Amino acid sequence: MKIDLTDTTSSKINKALVQGRRAIGTPAVGMVLTLVIVTDEENAYDALRAANEASREHPSRTLVVIKRVSRSPRDRSKARLDAEVRVGADAGTGETVVLRLYGEVINHAQSVVLPLLLPDAPVVVWWAVNAPLDPAKDPLGALAQRRVTDTYAAEHPIDELSARADAYTPGDTDLSWTRITPWRSMLAAALDQVECEVTSVEVEGEEFNPSVELLGMWLADRLHVPVKRSMSSGPGLTGVQMETNCGPIRLHRPDGSLASLSIQGQPDRAVALKRRETAELIAEELRRLDPDDTYASALKFGVERLGERATAAPAANEKAPDEAGAADEPTAKSSAAAAKKSAPAKKAASK
Structure with missing residues (x-):
């Protein structure tokens, strides 16, 4: 089931989630974590498909944050939030909310995401592309227990790896590490x-x-x-x-x-x-939510x-x-x- 919301708010999105669960006859929430995916429009489909497959092992509420930067100065100044709510078969074994941010809302993504997090459940943020140099200091990264990046997707992977080492904070991890x-x-x-x-x-x-x-x-x-x-x-x-x-x-x-x-x-x-x-890499990362000391030790060893x-x-x-x-x-x-x-x-x- 899909529910489209235009120029909406976080409270309306929460109401749509409740409405969707009731409509398909599953009012109880059985999800174990919130997975926040930060991506662009080009890579959103692949990232969401991987998250849906991983949800078979880890039922979760998936929030996809897409920051839409308009080329028009007039549209760029207009703040707007559009959302697509998916429940049931369209969302794997959990719930999915695709958030498209426009204008000034782009700079306050954490304010949109925070009311949509599952209460008393871990939060994992995954940057499919364009990860910040210091994930722990990013406003969205500050909400999470685990922060997942992928240096392989960076334009200069080795420089990105060095930046990850300099800014490492317990809870950081990288899919390039998961691959090995x-x-x-x-x-x-x-x-x-x-x-x-x-x-x-x-x-x-x-x-x-x-x-x-x-x-x-x-x-x-x-x-x-x-x-x-x-x-x-x-x-x-x-x-x-x-x-x-x-x-x-x-x-x-x-x-x-x-x-x-x-x-x-x-x-x-x-x-x-x-x-x-x-999907297999994300599923592996969601199995453990504690800091990966082995990754930290290997990463810091290579800084010099x-x-x-x-x-x-x-x-x-x-x-x-x-x-x-x-x-x-x-x-x-x-x-x-x-x-x-x-x-x-x-x-x-x-x-």
Whole structure:
């Protein structure tokens, strides 16, 4: 069921939600959280579809905030709120309100959203595109226990990743981090099978892919060994090789679907490591609403290294081709990892 409201208010939207629930015969509210999606008109459909699929696992009230900036000065000055209320089959297993903000209302989105939040329920804000540099200080982000961004959608993903590290606040997370969960699980499980010490790691993937960067940060942070970054044509992450005193351990995924795990002294194994859709990533993030300390540790570990890379980039362009390639590696050995090189490597890299 859909109810369209033009030039409306938050109180009228709440009344429409009650009216819609009664009309379909489900007056009781059985939702567990409020998911606020901040997006633009172009990406709203995909974001809402992902949220609806995730609602099968996490019934929620989904509020989609679309800030409409008019090109006409006359229309730009007129404040207006339009809403589309969806309940029943049109809203997955929860409720959906699509909010389109015009004029001065754009600068006060939190005032529109606040009366629509479910009482006594957690709030998660997800910026599908155009996330603020400091999500926790954003007016909408201040309403939430968890703030989800996606550096992969940014114009300059590596710079965005560095900004996320500088502004990190407990409760922040990123879908680029969520994408590497299967990789982290697989690598940790592989290390649990051997009695070896890791001496170095090489991470291979697309250039300027934040998930590749984060995996390298996590490995360097957990294992205290140098991590080298290698480029590939993708898709996404394509391989990790860990050198140990018992022989190499390699996880290779050339096609974005099926990976091969090789451990010295054991037969090679094919493992499913498919690239996941946005709905699966959002569903995973909604399973936990506490701060992700592992993400924070890996992110902060890479701040200094990312800063050094940005400083060294102009000088690297003046070097010979082979030297420039080494200087431009996003996850080359960090100074922190080098200082700890003599320390014994940890056996497991689990969270």
